[in-house]
Amino acid sequence: MRALDKPRARTIRHTPRRSDRADDHLTGRTCGVPAHADARCDRARRWWLRLDRKALNRVRTLIVGGGAIGQFFAARLAQAAQDVVVLARPREAEALNAQGVSLICGGRELTFRVSAAASNSDPLLDGSFELVVVAVKAYSTGEAGALIAGLESCRAASVLTVQNGVGNEEELSKALGADRIVAGALTVAVDRVDTTVVAATARGGLCLAPMGGGSHNWLIAALSAGGLVVQASSGWRSLKWSKLCINILGNAVCAALDWMPSQVYADPAAFAFERACLLETLAVMTTLGIRPMNLIDYPAAVLARAVKVLPPPVLRMTLSGRVSRARGDKLPSLLADLRARRPRSEVTALNGAVASHALSAGATAPSNERISSVVAGIASGRLRWDDYRGKPQAL
Template identity: 40%
Template sequence: MIIGAGAIGCLVGGRLALAGQQVTLIGRPPVVEAIQAHGLTLSSGVQTHTAVTVEAVPSLAAALAGGASFDLAILTVKAYDTATVMAELAPWRPHLPPLLTLQNGVGNEERLAGILGAGRVIAGAITTPVTVTAPGVIEVTRRGRIALAAVDPRATAFPLLSLAALFAAAGLPTRVYEDFRALKWTKLLMNQLANATCAILGWLPAQVMADPRLADLEIAAWRETLAVMATQRIRPVTLGGYPFPWLAPLIRTLPPAVIRLALGRLVGGARGGKAPSLYLDLAAGKGRTEVAYLNGAVAAASAEIGTPVNRVLTETLQALSAGQTPWAQWRDQPARLLQRVQEARR
């Protein structure tokens, strides 16, 4: 059972279904109707496959109707929808299987463990870029990986090596990690880069990283995140092919000019010309973004160190998404953003 029929939910559900697994996907009516009518289509640009066995339903109640049971639930909704999902899950708690969350940001696992128990929650991250091209149709732009970690390694309800093998058989290479906090905070580093700044300014990542002042702002945000991780004794891990364990010390110590070159390459290529997730949510007028679970999590995590860059990015984007501040006042205004950060550093 996959809760959330967005890009990631459809990717994972489609892959599992094509590998012969029975999959029920819970999503919004337009997606559910499209999958019911035409199946779930996955395209890699070279090959296209349609999973016609995926069952699509509009709610958890519909998925569990008639006493249906599942071996695993996978949560792929946006982090700001976790509370809504938790409220929907609560009445069904005795009937729920272990739950894997593939959400971005930090804090989701702890909240879910509060109603399911830590042993029944698995932390996950996915590094596969996916685009929804139409309801029930997704395009994979680059092959990525899934990462797993038990929230409570002493009492995990689903064997992680078995789950990793299941994903691998479905064409989703998977690695198991020991520390779920290290996994999720490292993924936060990846999601954080050239994301909130792009949303605020209405710029693409390549534009942000081409401006030395803004690239330095991204470096400062990363350094704040790494400092918070250090105070909590969270060590970054290698994820998505990026060796953060040895990158982190370099990010902390190398001159910004050197780091800018590396970060420019990191967000180059296809990603440099693609609007990031926070930008897309703001532009869609959703009224909220996941910034509170990314930059906001950094700003809220430690009172021992200052996090002015992440705090300004969070507060500014939250005001924009809530409609408290017109986006026109910040679009194409890097000097204003830099000035706001400078004031926060005083």
């Protein structure tokens, strides 16, 4: 990791060039300049349209959570000249205010100014927000929902959750109402390099699906203006369960064994356990009437078919390369949390959620129940990690 005071490679202090694709329909009806106008008038027309687009797309956004994902969205929105406030822990808020947020992607590092608050009583949270992005761990969703509900500035805001796991939308809707909730599935791999520096892959994007009947189509233009690939999807449950299938790959089993994904896929016993978790997940989805769907650069529907029909050795070889390319050198999230000695784990919203939904449907998902119990037990200190490190047979 680099020192905090190392100069940034490049600092963006101006409004970046926007893509015109989302606003092409404005051309020709927003400004009535005839086609035969001279070059000077045409330049003025284009300048006016750019200002109009900026006014239409400008969105004041509150990001709840200053971790890797929260900072990634802060950078992407700031890149589109949006007004961004990050609600983070005191240490992170202080660093973000002092240094801005840096995004490394595609061989470039760009730094953006953002505002950060460490308390919901901070004056930065006054005024009105059009969008709230929830980027906290799944076990903090209830707390985040209560916080947002208590902010007058967020009364009319759409609430986008980009969290891992299933159940976050339902939890937020209890406090905020379903019509305000938008489910998001982010398939960009994001890693935290330093306190205010995140690295992201160029692959992937964000799929969106509303939970209730509210209209949130304007989010596509607002979120894509900073270079993020955004796609609207139908069926928020299919969206989140499809992302769950991807999150299960090379994650909980890696955490329990203290292995990287390549080690799991190189071991037949460890891979057999992970395959069982995936098959149980797909069985629960079938029981609930949820169909897998392809996400941006991650064909979850294709994965579902492959898990069911390919012989285990062929599937192991196929997934090994796919998961390794997708993750790169990034630690699986559940393993990173265990190594950081965090006492709580998101595994309960991943594998644990599969087991609980199976139980509610009158079925069982023993592999998911087992791995969830093990990882959560290691995190809380109830189980000794050394009893599972490098021991697939212990699962």
